[in-house]
Amino acid sequence: MITVIAAVAENNALGKENQLLWHLPDDFKRFKTLTSGHYIIMGRKTFESFPKPLPNRTHVIISRQANYHPEGCIVVNSLEQAIEACPKTEEVFIIGGGEIYRQSIAVADKLDLTKVHATFEADTYFPEVDLSEWQLVFEEYHPKDERHDFAFTFQTYLRK
Template sequence: MITLIAAAAENNALGKNNQLLWHLPDDFKRFKALTSGHYIIMGRKTFESFPKPLPNRTHVIISRQPNYHPEGCIVVDSLEKAIAACPKTEEVFVIGGGQIYHQAISIVDKIDITRVHHAFEADTFFPEIDSNEWKLVSEEFHPKDDKHLYDFTFQTFIRK
């Protein structure tokens, strides 16, 4: 199973200048819980936005740079090759960025999204989730609090 996992605003904003637009500790905890022990597929810019590789995950990076080889990571030049590099019997997560999400949404089985209830100025956006293709199977609302500046909802969609 291939799953897109993302946090996106009401206007599908993901980030600006290769940075997240919000800080939601509960979203980070959910991301860690869901992706730990799995292969994660991402673009080079997403990988480079991390201070260091994420622990307990196998990083598959899509890059067109021929000499790009971060230590301990699998580097390929297409989404198809990234998927081929992952085990077929395990859940694999596509974690961004925007271009990779747009390429992958037509072939993935599931979407786990944190919908941040605010609109942001951004330069990277998540693709529209077409209700003709996707069925919402769970959602869990979280109101803003002292650690979270925005209301947000965890949503899971499966392909119809």
């Protein structure tokens, strides 16, 4: 199963200058819980936005740079090669960035989204999703609180 996982603002904003636009500890916790022990597919810039590789996950990085080989990671040239590098019997997570999300929506089986209830100025956006192709199977609202500057909703969609 191929799962696209992302935190997305109301205006589909994802990030700016290779950084997230918000800090939502419960979203980080959910991301870690869902992706731990799995293969995660990402673009090179997304990988480079991490201080170090994420623990307990196999990193598959899509890059056009011929000499790009971060230690302990699988590096490929395309989304197709990235998917091919992952086990067919396990859930695989696509974690960004914008261009990788754009390419992967067509092949994804599941969307695990955190909808951040605010709009942001950004340079990277999540692609428009035709929700008529997806069935909402889980939704959980979280209000703004002392640890979270914005209200947000966890949403899981399965392809119809």
